[in-house]
Amino acid sequence: MSDMTPSDKRLGLHEQAISAVLILMEQRRFQQATVDEVALAIDIPIERLRRLFPDDDALLIASIEQSLVVLMDVSRRAVVHVDPDDALAQFTALADAYLDWAAVHHVQFRILSDCDPAFLLQTVTLKRYIDGMTDLMTRMMTRARDDGRLHPREDIPLLVLSARSYAYGLARMIVDGRMQDWAPDRDPVVMAKELSRDFVLRIARSSRQDPSNT
Numbered sequence: 001m002s003d004m005t006p007s008d009k010r011l012g013l014h015e016q017a018i019s020a021v022l023i024l025m026e027q028r029r030f031q032q033a034t035v036d037e038v039a040l041a042i043d044i045p046i047e048r049l050r051r052l053f054p055d056d057d058a059l060l061i062a063s064i065e066q067s068l069v070v071l072m073d074v075s076r077r078a079v080v081h082v083d084p085d086d087a088l089a090q091f092t093a094l095a096d097a098y099l100d101w102a103a104v105h106h107v108q109f110r111i112l113s114d115c116d117p118a119f120l121l122q123t124v125t126l127k128r129y130i131d132g133m134t135d136l137m138t139r140m141m142t143r144a145r146d147d148g149r150l151h152p153r154e155d156i157p158l159l160v161l162s163a164r165s166y167a168y169g170l171a172r173m174i175v176d177g178r179m180q181d182w183a184p185d186r187d188p189v190v191m192a193k194e195l196s197r198d199f200v201l202r203i204a205r206s207s208r209q210d211p212s213n214t
Contacts (some may be wrong), residue, residue, distance in 0.1 A: 013052060014062070016042045021063045026107045030114055033058050061123055064115060067108035068129035071101050075133070087144040088204055093195040095167050096135065102171035103189045109175050113168070134160065149204055159203065166199050 011019065020041040026034040034056050039049040051057040078097035082090045102109040111118075120126050137160045144150050150159075170192040173179040180187035 010181065011040060013042075013044070013049070017049060017059065018063050018066050021059060022107045022111075025111060028112050030107075032056060032060055038173055052068060053090060060111075060115075061126060063108075065110055065129070067105065067112050068126065070099070070108070072132065074101050075136070079136075087140045088149055088200060091137065091140045091163070092197050092200050093145070094140070095163070095195050095200070098167055099171055099174065099189055099192050099196065103174050106175045109171060113172065134164075137163065144204070150187070163199070163203070167196060170196055 017038050020038045021033045022043060024037060025031065033051050035049055035058075036046050038059065039046040042049075053062060068128075075094055075097045079090050080095045083106075084090070110204045120130060136158055141150065141154075141156045141159055141163075145152065145154050145156065172178075173182075174188045174192055177188075179191055183191045
């Protein structure tokens with residue numbers, strides 16, 4: 001018996017399978033879905049689906065890749081609407097896009113964040129997206145430093161890691177419903193964005209070179 005809706009059936013097999021993965025993993029508290037389970041959910045022969053996804057890891061990789069494609073797309077669209085000469089504003093827009101993505105695509109966020117980091121980095125297709133996001137953040141912060149918005153000796157890789165860790169924590173609080181515990185009268189996503197912007201502003205202020213030391 002298929003669990004897919006009529007609208008799902010209009011999708012291609014790849015899209016049907018990914019949609020089923022998201023449904024199954026959300027229903028089962030993010031336990032990895034197997035190829036056999038997905039084939040049953042979308043009511044197709046297992047052998048047919050295995051021609052597309054030979055094993056469970058291939059199915060998981062495809063699901064994560066789709067999530068990263070969406071994240072990269074919303075990130076790029078957010079950044080292009082910001083002054084190209086303001087690297088810090090672009091960085092803030094990137095963080096806002098990430099938080100919006102996590103809130104809207106909370107299942108994909110959980111799948112990605114719960115995945116073994118070694119698996120992500122050892123999978124070439126996934127590592128390419130992750131490296132692309134890191135490179136984008138690094139270029140933004142390097143430009144901010146070169147424009148005098150940050151200290152000339154600022155440790156950019158460490159700063160990017162700090163920002164990623166902070167943004168991930170905020171996104172996780174949104175997805176887990178914990179942001180309401182800290183700010184019950186505020187919209188969780190709006191509150192998270194305010195905290196993210198505050199983080200960027202504080203980093204910028206604290207890392208500027210003291211004129212008295214020049």
